[in-house]
Amino acid sequence: MQKIRKGDTVVVLAGKDKGRSGEVMKMMPKDDKALVRGVNMVKRHQRQTASQEAGIISKEAPIHLSNLAVADPKDGKATRIGFKILEDGTKVRVAKRSGEEING
Numbered sequence: 001m002q003k004i005r006k007g008d009t010v011v012v013l014a015g016k017d018k019g020r021s022g023e024v025m026k027m028m029p030k031d032d033k034a035l036v037r038g039v040n041m042v043k044r045h046q047r048q049t050a051s052q053e054a055g056i057i058s059k060e061a062p063i064h065l066s067n068l069a070v071a072d073p074k075d076g077k078a079t080r081i082g083f084k085i086l087e088d089g090t091k092v093r094v095a096k097r098s099g100e101e102i103n104g
Helices: none
Strands: 009-012 021-028 033-036 041-046 055-060 068-071 081-085 091-095
Touching: 009 033
Parallel strands: none
Antiparallel strands: 009 021, 009 068, 021 033, 041 055, 081 091
């Protein structure tokens, strides 16, 4: 079970977007990277196609997982992740900061 998953709210720990938070749109486990909505924006030149206009567009670039931390469900600050096995045998992620379960 991964500590960060698609749909999680994460906080950026290092880099030009330090302190900002966003939702994980895509995980890249082989590269240890994630795509986070509104974080690590880069400008890209785009050629005109039938469906899109030409020009310079802003899009998210992947960010390394070591620079991300899951946001605590209680206060939104960065927290580490632990695991807990419930009575019915399912494994859930738990925020080390507050002890709350992380949905997802």
